[in-house]
Amino acid sequence: MKIGILGGGLTGLTIASQSKNEFEVLEKNSDCGGLCRSLKENGFTFDYGGAHIIYSKDQSSVDFMLKSLKDNWHQGRRDNKIYYKGSFVKYPFENGLSDLPKEDNFECLYHYLKNDYPPPSDFKEWIYFTFGKGIAEKYLLPYNKKVWNTEPEDMSLHWVEGRVPKPPLEDVIKSAIGIPTEGYTHQLNFFYPKEGGIQALIQGLEEKVENKITRNFAVKKISKEKNGWCISDGEGQRKYDLVISTIPVFDLLNALEDIPEEVKTASDRLQYNSLITILLGLEGNSLPSYTAVYFPDEDLKFNRVGFPHIFSPNNVPEGYSSLVVETTAKENDSTWRLSDEELLRHSTQGLVRCGLLDPKKVCFKKVVRSKYAYVIYDKDYLKNIGIVKNYIEKLGIILCGRFAEFEYLNMDACIQRGRNLAEKINSSSKEEELSLVSKKGGNFYEK
Ligand SMILES: Cc1cc2nc3c(=O)[nH]c(=O)nc-3n(C[C@H](O)[C@H](O)[C@H](O)COP(=O)(O)OP(=O)(O)OC[C@H]3O[C@@H](n4cnc5c(N)ncnc54)[C@H](O)[C@@H]3O)c2cc1C
Secondary structure, three states: OEEEEEOOEHHHHHHHHHOOOEEEEEOOOOOOEHHHOEEEEOOEEEEOOOOOOEOOOOHHHHHHHHHHOOOOEEEEEOOOEEEEOOEEEEOOHHHOHHHOOHHHHHHHHHHHHHOOOOOOOOHHHHHHHHHHHHHHHHHHHHHHHHHHOOOHHHEOOOOOOOOOOOOOHHHHHHHHHOOOOOOOHHHOEEEEEOOOOOHHHHHHHHHHHHHHEEOOOOOOEEEEEOOEEEEEOOOOEEEEOEEEEOOOHHHHHHHOOOOOHHHHHHHHHOEEEEEEEEEEEEEOOOOOOOOEEEOOOOOOOOOEEEOHHHHOHHHOOOOEEEEEEEEEEOOOOOOOOOOHHHHHHHHHHHHHHOOOOOHHHEEEEEEEEEEEEEEEOEOOHHHHHHHHHHHHHHHOOEEOOOOOOOOOOOHHHHHHHHHHHHHHHHHOOOHHHHHHHHHHOOOOOOO
């Protein structure tokens, strides 16, 4: 049986690296990696999608990533901050209350303890209910509004549990009176490649399956045939018995014919954010040694700044430093439409104001735009994604990965799902069973 794996990002390559069947990976770009690609220029290394750190509650996914990197990795410890009223507050905010002006600290603690909100039905209500008015209004609401580019009251709740950790009561009290505590402990210690940025992880996987990757093949047409599938990029054709798609679900639907109106409407209603990253290389290093800074201020367009030279000193030439400025935007909104020069000007002014940049030191600058960055869980998300997935599943195409499944998956989840899927296919004793999925559809892949 021959499997076509559409997309050579982390998920596609994970599946490929574990597959015992005959397969081929089709990747539209000249290099694999998707969101996990890194730019190497003038001695600087930047991850296109902002510094990607390796962490997980699932040790086997971490082990998988470190094994793929061989010995090209080291461990770091998070030192993130939140820029609040001109100073840098410990992250997460609820663990940094004693860094706030005293009145603000009091308001956060008082409302956290008083908490008299009714049980929530949307993300905004959940924030009030879980953290109280002080923490909600000073940080969580403005920051989340910026990073999701969406009103928190328009977001559903189904994804929040487990993803936004609830701090223990004693930690918030300790943090308010100045006893150090740590939140989000699962990402406190992280791993990162010593050389080559996060793309080094991709290269480790590529090595295992190199002769089975076809690059510069953008899937444009997918036709179901009597005994399988025919995939075309408009020039060449490929035939497979089974198709696994890790490409964005919109690209997959565009390549299929005769999509029912209901499915088209549901997919048009799925929402996502794009990302603009501004990559800056600096002469010298007068930056604080933070890993990242979060910006809730409404008048700054960017929401997060990361420091690649902290993740690995090899990300910069000796004696230099670097910044990655992240701004979420929706394709064609007023931010997305700004020219690169305008984005650079705005970011530079903002960073100077926050004391993070001396513009005279900038020796490298580049603006990168990623169309698919963050899935938005709006209130109709579950209904719309249900219609879309149900249709694709019935066709017999298996979805796996961040924008293929249209879920907020980090690298560890992509790896987990990719490995589970490959294992399931490998261990399926009946080839017949698999080809039935391909021909008639069905719920082959249960997470
Ligand atoms: C800003 C940001 C920061 C992040 N930071 C972290 C982090 O610190 N830690 C972490 O664990 N995770 C992080 N992530 C998540 C991580 O990037 C993703 O989980 C992971 O890269 C998704 O991999 P994927 O293969 O599913 O999708 P993608 O990376 O999107 O791969 C899809 C692939 O399909 C290809 N493709 C698309 N269309 C076609 C077509 N028509 N034909 C053929 N090929 C096609 C693309 O070129 C791409 O290579 C971050 C994500 C973002 C956006």
